[in-house]
Every structure is written in C-alpha cells, then in structure tokens.
Amino acid sequence: MPVRVETYDRIEDAARALSASRSARFLGGGTLVMRAVNEADQSFDTIIRVRDASLRDIRAEGDRVTIGAGATMSDVIANRELAFLAPVARAVGGPAVRNMATVGGNLFAASPYGDFTAALLALGATVNLAGAVSRGVAIEDFLRDRDRGANALVQSVTVQRPHDASAFRFLKVSRVKPKGVSVMSIAAYLPLSGGRVSGARVAYGAMGPTPVHAVAVERALDGQPLDAAAIERAAAVATEGLDPPTDALASSWYRRQVAGVHLKRLLTAERR
C-alpha cells in the first residue's frame, strides 16, 4: 500500500494531524521512516511532515539548552552550547546519516539504535511535546510510553548543561571500526560533591527495547568517591535488573558478559 504525504507549515497543525491518526508517522530526517517505507512497512499509511524551520532551532537559556526535534546530529556537533553532546552525536552513523538523523527521531529509534537518547537519559532530559497545550515530560516517562502508540509530536528536548563538563561521560561499543552499530552505549552523569558522587545517572543504549537506566550501578556509585573500589562494585552489578536483547550484533549473554568491562573502562578513563 503506497503512503500518503501530508505537509504542514505549522507545528501545531502537524501535531493535530498526527494525534488524530492511528496510522501516521512523523518524518524527521528520514533514517527511520523512509527506511520503513523502503521495506514496505504496513504499520502506517501516512507520512506527516512540517516545513517550519524553527523545529531545528537550538536555544541556550542559562544552564539549560533546548534542542529542536529537527536538529540533526551535525547541527549538534556544530553548536558550541552543546560541546558536551558532540562526542555522542559524532558516534551516530557516518557523515551522511549525521546530516539527516535528528535528535527527535533518535528518541524513537528501536534498539540497537538510539545512542543519543541514552545520553539524554543520563542527562535527565525533558521531552517537550507539541499540541493544543505543549507540555514537557521526563524522558523516562516518554520512553516508557513510546511504543504504546501515543502519537504525540516531539517539538524539542531540554537538557541541563553539566556544571562540570568532566562529570558527563559517553562510550559507544561497536565491533566495526571506526563506525558500527552499538553492541551497547553507556552514558554516565556523575557530578561530584565533596569528592563523592551525588545524583549518579547512568544509562545504556542497546541493552533493552529502549535506552534504560542502570539502576543498580547508580545505587552502587551514589555517595561514593569515584575510586577503584566503588567502580569495581558498580561493574559487578552492571546488568542487574536488565534484560539485554539478542540481535544480529550480540547475544543477550554476550552483552551481560561485557557490560561490566566497558562500564569500568568508561569510569576509569582519564577525565577529559
């Protein structure tokens, strides 16, 4: 069944059309939706797109940065306010994919994709939905409801810029060098207060249907100095409570085996 394309000039109109339809998908950069079209995905029959260039805006206000859902990975890399996220955006795809793939689209990427979203999860981002009343939801809530078919249009995401840039770390593990799909990605936000981790946020990509918190790791690190003993304890519970997927890249068993090793490498790496 061929698809229909509806193009809107205003975000609100696109949001209304999207929420009114059960069989529509919103087109960002095309790396997810056009791939589905090429594969004759029958789960949708309408593509909704919007021409409003403001969807691509990146705005900094104080220590918060709001990234338009239509901003591409290349836009993130080029933006000085987002230097802390540039290594994450660089880990996504090759140059052509980075010119297309959007921040908003990454929120919908099925495992093993979605490395950028794992970073947003570690940073405690807010996902701003367009609609009659625009509203922000915690990224955890957004991801929990994502696959239930709630057709809301993501307008932007807001992240707090880390006060100490070295408190945020990101690692993507892939078998193909220099670029391959994730075996897993790990994002950690570990602010220190008086030499101890205060408010640890650690997230994995490709370790569940959506990016997930490593709750046991966060618990193991919180209130501890980031020393060898604490890192060892965190690595020991790297996959506690998680159910990593088996896919073409790695089995669930393999992901469990190596998660602690990669987590340890990320946490012991020299601070940038």
Add this chain to the structure above:
Amino acid sequence: MAKKPLHFRLNGAEKAVFVDEGQNLLDVLRRGVGDLTPKYGCGQGACGTCTVLVDGEPHLSCLTLAEAVEGRRITTTGGLAQGNQLHPLQTAFMENFAAQCGYCTPGMLMAAKALLDRNPSPTRQEVVEAISGNICRCTGYEPIINAILEAAKSRGARQYG
C-alpha cells in the same frame, strides 16, 4: 494517488518532474530524471552507495523523501566529470585501483568530494572518518583511502571542481 510536482537542480541543470507520494530521491534520480550513477544498495542507510550531495552536504538519497528537496541543489557522480575530463577523484580512483566491482564507488566519490570541498588537505584519519558510512566489500578500503589522499594532493596542480 496524486503525483506531486518537484523542482530541483541536478548537477547544475534545472529539473522539473512529477513524483509519487513517498517516493525516495534515489528513485526519482534514477527513474524520474535518468541519472543512473547513484546506486540502490541496502535501502536502510547502512551501505552508503546512494550518497548524493544536497546543497553540498552528503545525504543518503534512498532515505530522502523526494518532495523534501524542492528547490535544492543535488550533486551526483554524474556531475563530476567535465565533458571528457574526469574529476581528479575519478582519476585517482582509477590509478589506485579503488574500484573493483564498482558498486560502492559512486557513494565513495560523493563522500570524498564532500570531504575535500570542506577540507582540501585531510589527514588519513579524516578520510577514514569521511567514508565511515560507506561500505566496500571488495577493496579492504586501503586503495580508496589512498586514492582520496592522492586526489587531495593533486588538487594543487589542477583547479578542484
């Protein structure tokens, strides 16, 4: 299903075509306006052989909704040579045996052109990064990397196009 009119510039020439809803740019280039240089590989964004430049930046044409390029500049491998004069990248690919089966070549050339347009004297690592979204199953990449580096070097002698 209604056709939609689409205007864009292809390698400097104005094009006006009717496209199907949901049709991708690669299909329009190949079947709509007859430029057979970009290839269909995976349809998923993994292989890179459909890479074309949109306003000078590399994009995957098989994942680009055709009607979204209204008014934009598209460059393909078909636009590299000037008459009988091959582009320095094409010459360097020939001289370095950078094409075996040749299926990845149009994507490699466009990824390389995007790199050299922005960065005329790249390091080897920058070349590797620039073609990291393009898969080659024949050459092992070394001849391609060498060709791109050589094209960058030869650029001083000839005006790079």
